[in-house]
Amino acid sequence: MNIKKLAMPILLLASSTYTYAQITKSQKDSLYIQQVEDYKEPAKVLHAEPLYIDLIRDLGARKGEREWNLGLGLTDNLRFDSYEALIEYEWAPADRLGLEVELPFTFYSPVNGTERDSIPSNQLNSIKVAAQWSFFVSEPMATSMAVGYINEFELSDFRNFGDPFIRGNVYNPFLVVAKRWGNNFHSLIYTGPMIEQNFSTHKFHTTYDINTSFHYMITGTRNFIGIEFNKTFDSGDFDMTVRPQMRLGIVDNLMIGIVGGIPVSRENQRLSSFIRLIWEPKHK
Template sequence: MMQKMIFLLFALTATLSAYSQSVPDTLHVQPQKLKLHHAEPLYLDLIRDLGARKGEKELNFGMGIEDYKKYNSYSGFVEYEFAPADRLGVEVEIPFRFFQRVDGVSTTAMPQNRIEGVKLATQYTFLVSNKYQTSMAVGYIQEFEFSSFSTIDHQGKFLEGTLYNPIFIVAKRWTPAIHTLLYTGPVFEQHFTNNRVHTLAQVNANLHYVFPGSGNFVGLETNMEFSENKPSVIFRPQIKLKISDGVAIGCLAGIPARSSERGLSIMTRLIWEP
């Protein structure tokens, strides 16, 4: 099933790529070269800019802390993205996470420290409309989940599972300053221990105000997950500041709609475009 879904997604991407090159200039202005600037969310960022041009690349470093009531989670990541062809983005990311108890009780249930895995992702922008100031893209993320350091040491078990995540993205500039973006798709998490597949749906809605001529913005990213368990909604107010040519820093907070298990979080992202 998963293999068929992945095959269909890539077939759709190829079809849309061919279609976008054949659409007349009344819809696309220089189809493979037109690129609209859209504000990119800082927590669940894009695999590459929508309408990316060949040769573009970006390196990101991130750090964050999250309150889980009885323990804290310290996370980070290294992420490299590049465009091997016009409108096509590829990304490699290595996230990691460490945990620390805050109540001093050794029996408190707490996840174990780990390098979370390796994320491999691709994204293709199949529509860039100057007339409607809109870009659309499809993509796919494959994440290999590593076992905790303790499990690797004691059991020699390196991989814990994998995630399959096809995505759809649509972004629109309502004015030069007001930008919206929707990032959505199902997530299938396969656990190798019992081979069960856990399914959820992600919906990430974004609204940003971009300061003209600067690339700086303020905005709100809303991360929503829906599964057989209760839905999760986290609001992430954020700001991005350009500190030099090719270097920017993003800062954001995480505010859960329901705080029974999770508290506030903060994260910073350093963005370098060499």
């Protein structure tokens, strides 16, 4: 018998067993965290991004990153159902700078015998353009911060489309602070005012949003489960919607996010649901 031929598979088996043991032992560092953070410049921290109020681009975005999103949602209101649909494209033309264009649609369906003329008309809600700059990225602290701005050109509904074409504007500066705790737990705060200007009345209306989220990311993957708390302050009124959610990787660069919506106060709406399909084309 050839001793060398017999020894070779034994050595390979021992080597692979040792490697597996080492990987299992070192699960302290998520394989996916290493993939995102360790092998490219500039510095970037892996954070779990909320699925409903999503970011313009990853915090600490690297030049060349891009992403397409398709979203579909359903909200059960008291007198009608509303269906959301959105398409958005986001990209990073430079390190730590993210840009986005989004087209959000809403379609309405009456319920419980409600007259169609008494509910809102279907519409392309607005044309949204946005920018986000990550001004602080610290891998040792596992913390990132960014400022951004969303400008929303509000359009007339389909019933009155073009009369006028643009009926108002929403100015929305915001701040994002995200922190990863250990390797799997993530927290994020997204906050800022929304200042709506009506061109016909020349009036301004301001609300303030504070969106907080907490996620658990499964080691070595991009899959997570978590929850968003979307809070709005409006002239002394307070509304909050709790959104449990999960994200699953379908293939290497395609993910799906599933979101539920539970309003704390059911003044105008009941439960809602939202699905986001996320495609990240490969970049150099």
